[in-house]
Amino acid sequence: MAKKALSPEERSEKRMMILTPIVAVLLALIIGAIIIACLGKNPFEGYAAMIQGSLGDGAKLSKTLERACPLIFTGLCAAFAYKCGVFNLGGEGQFIMGGCATATCVLGLGLEGPAGLALGLLAGIVAGAIWGLLPGIMKITRGLNEMITTIMLNYVAMYFMEYIFKNVYSDNGLPKTVAIPQSARLPEVLGTHVGVILAIVLGIFTWYVIFRTSFGFKIRAVGMNPIASKVNGFPVRRLVLLAFVLSGAIAGLGGAVELLGKTPYRLADGFGSGFGFDGVAIALIAQLNPIAAIFVAFFFGVLSTGGTMMQSVIGVPTAIVEIIRGLIIIFAVAGMAAVKLPKIKAYVAARLDARAKKAEVNA
Amino acid sequence: MDFMTALPTILKAMTMGAVPILLAALGEVFSERAGLVNIGLEGVMAIGAFVGFAVGKMTGNLWVGLLAGMAAGVLVNMLYAFCTVTLCADQVVTGMAINILAPAIALFGYNLFVGSNSANATGAQMPSIAIPGLSDIPFIGNAFFNQTLLAYLAFILVPLVRYFFKHFRAGLSFRSVGENPHAAETLGINVVRMKYVACIVCGLLTAAGGAFLTLCYTPIYTDGIVMGRGFIALATVIFGRWTALGVLGASLLFGFFDGLNVALQAQFQAAPVMFFKMIPYIFTIIALIFFGSKHAGPKANGQPYFREQR
């Protein structure tokens, strides 16, 4: 393929777009360090503990991967939907409904072995898809703003799950479901459940679908300019609906994998909580690129597992990790917006001219 | 369960539940009227709740706490304003960022403030003032006329906001910025300044809604005390048709369903209560389906305003 020669502005804008998340992360870590220092603790020791706690050895690495796995799914869910201009904030609800469907299917039908596993994953996908379809239909028919309907559906899903693990499949009265039978669980490879590999493969597959298929091409076109897409013969309403359904299915699969792959293999209070918003953040920082989302999700996993280690080693409140995560997103958002601003572009172009002129002078 | 005996308590829960949503929704009306959809209400309410609680506890004066909470709310919302108005960043994305950052700051502040001394954990509460005579009316008396001063102020704010948008010159300019910013610009209205003012007012009111949760509703601050009320406030603005009266009606309606949910939980103790807990959220969706058609709302709502686009 011919080397991509972009115009100077284009190339600089692309590089700025890649640089922004990295700078955002560094800035957030620096401010986090300042806060830790103000608390009288040694930030370097803290960050060392964070890295050691998450990547120190094989067991920790697998823990971090397993912690990042659901975030990859919800990140891909948000990224895929946003690519089509759909603000699906319902990743958490779709994730939870996926888990519920898997539990109902495996525990309800008393399935065992690989059949149970396969059916469980399938149930998760279908349930997630349906939970994504609802806001889609509301948007297509009534033009409802999907941001609010998806958030409300998150709460409905949370309480529905409560019904599942308290009243339907409760483990003799305890507020958690009976464990998934051993044979129906996701097998482990090198201490990490296969779900992680499934997530990474799905990420690469999503990249392929979005950037290398005509369906993905149309999804992107509708996301960037729905009017031009309509004029050029794309079925805009059908594509938007499909974006809802597929992003819901991805989150649903995430729920199924979390239940079938991670101890305690049960639905309980707090299953999937927080993964939705993290997914949205990951999609934004990864600028909607599925493969970048995998890395950002892994970094969030490091932040979570490492943050726990840092908290116990240097004794800072865990909210520090939350603040660092929040700062990363704010800087990334502000940075990306600033890069696009005409003023900044003009400034960058001026610098380029300066350099080009200098080159001429030297030549 | 005889509905009649439970009704006064449901109404009491209604008015209590409605106030924080009403305040946040009024703030959002200012913001959306100036064309800024602020998804970050949840975060601003969390900051208002924590700072209100902490400063109220430190100074011993709840009203100082409320003002501090409102000031903190404005600070956080200025971050939103800078990103969306000056940098023209995407409003949804910035709102989401605020929803993640602000509660984290509040939780971090709470850990520092309370530390391990549990005496700091529970704060005082604003006394509720019963208006003599009115509060004795059966059924609605206790609900509407036996409230904290902040609740009364919130309800009084509704006609004031209505009057502002109807009869104030600034009110007219506000509406024009949200509807057709270019037209407003040709008439000499400074669109960017107006949007910043909208963000300040939105920060003040939303944070006040959050502070109500810790100063009048419950004596403690917990992480996640806002419980989705920010998003419900967004929904009430839509089916309140972006008007002060509409928002009052919508938030009272939501408060009623919240009260009903608790009444059902209290009476039908053996039933699976989680379905009662779903009622307020399902109601919001259904209300949006009927009221929330996309035509309503300021025309230029949610679009960044590029001055150069003559």
Place this chain on the structure above:
Amino acid sequence: MTELLRMENISKRFGSFYANKNVTLDVQEGEVHTLLGENGAGKSTLMNVLIGLYQPTEGKIFMHGKEVSISSPRVAVEQGIGMVHQHFMLIDDMTGLENIILGDKRHSSPLLQEDADRKAVEEIMDRYGLEIDLDEKVGEMSIGMQQRVEIMKVLFRGADLLILDEPTAVLTDLEVEGLFDIMRSLTAEGKGIVFISHKMREVMRISDRVTVLRRGETVETVRVADTTEQELADLMIGQKFVENTYKKVTDATKEEFVLKDVSFHPEIKHGGLKDVSLTIHKGEILGVAGIDGNGQTPLAEVVTGLVKPDSGKVIGPDGAEIAIFSPEAFIDAGLGNIPEDRNKMGLVGDMTIAENLVLKQTESDQFSLGHGKWLKMGEIHSYAERLREENDIRCTSVDQTARSLSGGNQQKVILARELEGHPKLLVAVYPTRGLDIGATEFIHNQIVAQRDAGCAVLLISADFDEVLKLSDRIVVLFEGQIMGTYSGANPPIKEISLAMAGK
């Protein structure tokens, strides 16, 4: 009559292009002075200089004989200059009165003084016969009343000189009469009016003097009494010797695309179609002439399947009546479409040039395996490179975003995409609007080449030169109706330009 306004050799340069070149214009008190000129003759630039949106490169402006410098619209209002825009600057959700007093700072108190202002507005309304329902929401008002609100906004702020930019373009005949009465009562009170219009009939009836602009320069200023419509039309269009570079086809017979009595929102004069019938033959360019806003957009939308007509029939290339009105159906039936708005409708700005070039063909075997399962990026890239050479699209690389291209190059990308598929019918809507001479020339050649290859072309354009230059047959569209059909070989220019003006 005393002099109200004098603009002395005003020039305005955008880069190397002179929008205005030493233009002189004077308006006396109590006079209606018309500014006449084709699209792009520099009228709106001159007016934007007058109301302070642009600063003149050279020249001076005098009000009541005193030199003034107008740095912003606000200063213009203070100098008593007010402009009624063609696209109204109104807030639909507010009442008439609210729109009028919006942003007005005469009262010191923060409260609106609605009663005082209402009295002042009603006094102006009576004096000039401006009938407005002040309490009705502007969104629900008739177009005529909305225009009167715009005029009141300017009068309320004490304007002595009013600029009316194409005011009659949006009015019904009855409303035009109402407007003229208002203008007469304004001039009777000593107000000056600059009237910008194309409609010869109205110019002759209402104006005292006319200044004709062509290509940014003042051709002549004449008194209406001493001239005729014909003379003004010639001055406006100039001695039009159309260099007939393109061979005209007169014998095209095979009907490719037929519209029979097609109506779409017939009640809306300037946004609808009423009983339009036209036939486009294979290997022929049918030009649709007419002033912007007379039904061109709905016609384009019907012919490209974006909207379904209220009544009437559309016959496709295969002779059968088209039932499903959707862009996909029309594209499958062999439609090529150069849409009216390049950015909004033609291109996906954030996608690369290569992607825009294959926008409609991602599922074809040429660019993907297994009907769209795997995009052949290399294939797409080399295809884009080829089209880039053939269509002289000037860009550093085909992987650049479409947004970063100039207008001309963007249009070339659209053209390359649409024509590569050898469409049976090509609809071109304002194809060269806002393009430089070179790009315009290139696009005209491509369209004619496509016609010679047997494609039926429907050219919709407000640029009269373009229609004359390209069309084998010309129809004139005025207020949603076909006024007449003329041959393209030796077009009766005078007759057509009058038909365009509504004769």
Place this chain on the structure above:
Amino acid sequence: MSEIKKSLSAAMLDRRQAIFLGLGSMGALALAGCGGSGSSSSSSDSSSSSSSSEQSSYKVAMIMSGIITDGGWDQGHYESLKRALDSHPKWEMLEPKENTADADAATAAQTYVDQDVDLIIGNGNQFASDWAEVVADAADSHPKVHFLITNTDPTTEMTDYETLDPVETVLPDFKQTGALAGVVAGLMTKTKSIGFIGGMKLPSTLTKYSAYLAAAQKIDPSIQGQYNFEAGFTDASLGTNLTQQWIASNNVDVMWGDASAVDNGARQALEAAGADTHFDIAQPIDIVGDNQPTVVTSTVTDWMIGQAMDEIESGSFGGGKAITGNMDNGGISLGKFSDKVSKDVQDKINEYADQIKAGTFITDDEVSAIQKSL
């Protein structure tokens, strides 16, 4: 002119340099990390070398889902740990791990296992299901690490554990707690209607309520009980609204809560309804005092952490034993009384308390009869 431009672009952080700087700092952190891990592993060598029996110092860490100042579940655990530390000078406490999300529960335990903490305490049975793997790994790699999970019945809730050697649980005799509260409620209630709010529908919660109602009905059979077992632990407004409903519809005048922050809300409603006619029995810490006008007494639970520490010191800890806390070993007790409880009522309460201690006040089947009806 070109001078200015040169200095301008030179001074400007060139983009390539910016990336290099970014990567460089990340690298430095990573190096520090390896250094860091070196240090912590070295510290673990030193402690494991000394023989485990008469170890000079011990470390204990507590992991909780809430915060230490929630006025209920986690604060009760924290104060029990404080009490145990006062009586065990050799023990040193690490910073408690608060706000532990369900997904991070296993990692939190693992971080303390890595630091060879002698005793890791998990507040509540949700940790029982999350720690199966951590306990299995720690059993062989870190023999010195012991786990104490509270409010968990090892026989039913830890079935998927490979080994229970390093684990013990604490199961207070909730029948006694319930009975004590029931006695106080039975004696204090005027309207013969009492209420109970539970955070989660656990078997232990059901036992508490059943004993509470059975004891109250022992004192006055006409007493009616209202209950809610799923109020969660954080939504105080729910506590307020629930209690208001019960006061209005069922004129409840005595409340007993087991839902941390939600109980705060309940007390708020009782106070609003009249502090001298409506009473609250707090749990699991003693908060009687002037800033709590409605609280008449508290049923205090001590999680027997001291006993666990003694067993670790003596080497007899582990094997999946369940330490039972009851009135004999101080696991369960009644806090001090507020001035609203008259002297003779206090005597009657103490008299009944002795009967409860002896197990003669209410029989098991009376309790299970109620429990079945829930």
